[in-house]
Amino acid sequence: MRGKGTSYGAATIVNAMPSGFGGAIGVWLKTVAEVEITEDPAVEVVAADQEVDDLSLIVESFRAASGRFGISCGARITVRSEIPPARGMKSSSAASNAVVLATLDALGRECEAMEAVQMGVLASKKAGVTVTGAFDDACASLFGGVFLTDNTGMMVLRSWDAEELTALFLVPEERRYSGRVDAERLRSYARVSLIAFNEAIEGRVWQAMLINGLAMCRVLGFDAEPILEAVKEGAASAGLCGKGPAICAVTKPEYEGEIMDRWRSSGHPIIRTKIRGSSELGEKGRRGEEIDR
Template identity: 40%
Template sequence: MDGRAVAPAAGTVLNALATGTGSAFAIDLETTATVSLTSDGVVSGEIAEEPDADASLIERCVDLTLERYAPEAGLERADVGAHVRTETEVPMASGLKSSSAAANATVLATLDALEIADAVDRLDACRLGVAAARDAGVTVTGAFDDASASMLGGVTVTDNTADELLAHEPVDWHALVYTPPERAYSADTDVSACERIAPMADLVAELALDGRYGEAMTVNGFAFCGALEFPTGPLLEALPDVAGVSLSGTGPSYVAVGDREALETVRGRWGERDGTTRLLRTRTDGTRPT
């Protein structure tokens, strides 16, 4: 049996590293996972764009999903294995939640292969991917904020210490993403530096829970650029034209939201920098089997 699912990337409203509370929103860049069940009990994985890359995250996603749900599909876990392959539009280690998208797509593709995807609560599926990310060591916080935004679509606010959804709202925004050439791995982040800006993160959380996402993003952007030593130039180049702008995740990407005309103007400024700019829309449909 084969299963297939796609999951969107996400941008940051509030980085959860300071306090455990985070917020993110889904954007229109996709990761696709294809899972083929086998009868040998072995789980293997590959990443199409980087065949030599570590596939432990997606393999762990399959393993946890089979452990939890194979019996519900009438199968013995010891008798069922799988091969998973992911393909993605999301640049890795860019702050655009590539790991969360890969985990969500893999979990749902596995459920699709088991033919029970429609019977499983999406947040339960999301939590499996978060657990796999922790096991694989690709996240510091568990990234429930990023994963929930990718799984549900729209914007979410979460308590990552309890994997609890605090708020969820569909949003229809234009989003501009600037990704410099370098990479930044979440697991290498200076957490202690982020914890020192906890009072600013508390303010961002208040703004986000009040629906003031653009202001929340901008405060988050300046605070975390300071903590993580990323340049604030891209933020200043976007203001005051955009509704909000932030460092996305632990960088190096930046994301801005606003009306299309304003973002086109900012795209011209960001386009003078080394790297890639993308003008996208937000996503409200989240992760889904295909």
């Protein structure tokens, strides 16, 4: 029995680590998982572009989905991703979602899309790749659009479709894992984080992204200059992706060139994609279908 699942990356609006309240917006960077059920009870993972932490996450995601239906089995799991790992671009959420969906497909089982997200969040916590469970990231990864959530209670507080603007990512080579971030120091910035979250709840997501980005750069020790440069060159907003080090700028197409020119001086790779604006497209991802964009 074989199955396939697809999920996507996302950009941070508000980092949930300081306060437990977070927000994210989907982008068109794809992760595809394929699951083949085997008679051998072991789980084999073929994922050359995933880190060790993510391999543990992949196994836990498979176990969460198969265990949901009381099924004990092994599998051979292949994961392919366009999302650079450990840069804050939601590679773990996308991998977890995709593996859960592929497992359900392989087993011929169905569940509500939000339940699939919750399985992945619990698997992420068990694998130790997230501080908060990253419920906001997981929702934006699967459904697209904007999601503002209470990560502690796994509740969606607001969600809506977003304009499909250009999303530019400045991606340093440094890798940073959520499980290795100083959570206590982050919590000391809870008040600033809640100010940003309140902006987002009121619909001012770009202001929220900017406030969060500048604050998180300060607390996590990153240079905020690329954020300021992007906004200066016309970006609607820019901010730090998760715990970093990647920076995302959201912009109309006419400002792409100026922003990229500014960023090229850093010497870091730049990834250009689009905001994945419509949550309706999440239905295709739920069924494990690839979406060409």
